[in-house]
Amino acid sequence: MELKDFGKKNIFMPDATRGAVRFLTTQQLKDTGTEAIVTNTLHLMIAPGAEKMKELGGIKKLMNWDGIVLTDSGGFQVFSLIHSKKWEGKIDENGATFKSPREGNIYTLTPETSIDIQMCIGSDILVTLDDCRKSDLDESEARESVDRTVAWARRCKDHFEKVYGGTKETGKLLSCVVQGAKYPELRKECAKALVEIGFDGYNFGGFVVDEDGELVLDEMRAVIENTPVDKFKYAMGVGKPDDIRRASKIGYRVFDTVLVTRNARHGTLYSSDIEDEVLRIGNSEYSSDQRPIDSNCDCYTCKNHSRAYVHHMLKAGEATGMTLATIHNLAYYQKLVQGLS
């Protein structure tokens, strides 16, 4: 796919956070029909490091991946690791400073450094650093997060243009993240402020489901309705197959979620043979089931192996089980998303 067509039709990007979709080789990833992946700024800045990424010629060369690469800015990690105090760190209006628990180094992520690192990674589609927080914020906190997100987005764009020449010079796309928690009005405000700055894509950020696991459609609509039709809309972290269907219906075209691959590793597979399309391959009923995971699937796993084999591999703790399950789930999602176009 050409970058200029990105987001014109539905696309699902698996998360290759550290430069690989877990348990898959780049070739196996290609074979699932995947055209774009998401890698993560924060993870890659810690290892192998921004300078090293640059020296190695960027993520695409490193992975031998010729598809599209989107780099997430690290905004979500700022929330999930630092705001929630799993990692030591501080967040202020300038960005986040944190200590990696692995080797103890201190890192700083600001709107500007996030862009710099994404450039070192060699991404095609950059994401502005945003202030992502938990979903049940009260309105004043949500407003703070919106204000900061917009301010950071502006700084990201300025930096991207001044230092690198922007989209025109680099040929890369710059997308921003819309915050506003569970307040559709704030979502709208945030979207409008971002549109004024101008981006190539608008990403729905924060948490995409409420406490009951329901997709936050009202908030998502507020963003669609207040952003330009000709720019791509990316529903970050969406989601379960039905959530993708719903989000697609209201105008989102770009999706990513860890559910596909994590669920695969944890034994939750998808199959059109099952009524609610969820097949828990670890369940004992599959231990002697010789059928493929999905009779309508032509992925490597379904063409070559039975439910019983995947069940056994996963139960036995063999990495092959994870690989086979991931290949299938990813192929299932790619087919799902194509079917929505």
Next chain:
RNA sequence: GCAGAGGUGGCGGAGUGGUCAAACGCAUUGGACUGUAAAUCCAACUCCUUCGGGAUACACAGGUUCAAAUCCUGUCCUCUGCA
């Protein structure tokens, strides 16, 4: 045969008079996971239950005690060493 050690839930293995239906691990059986600190986490796992409890249980059979997986006696079995 003699001398030591020991027999605990599907398995391994704690516990050595009461707070024990019995730690912990594994296995098993369900479930969760939504811009990945996740090959992770949660729950159930003797039987019955109106979910309050109830009934049997720590090789087997007796006994001591208010109370035994824990103490005593016998039986059976296992392992190690010596013949």
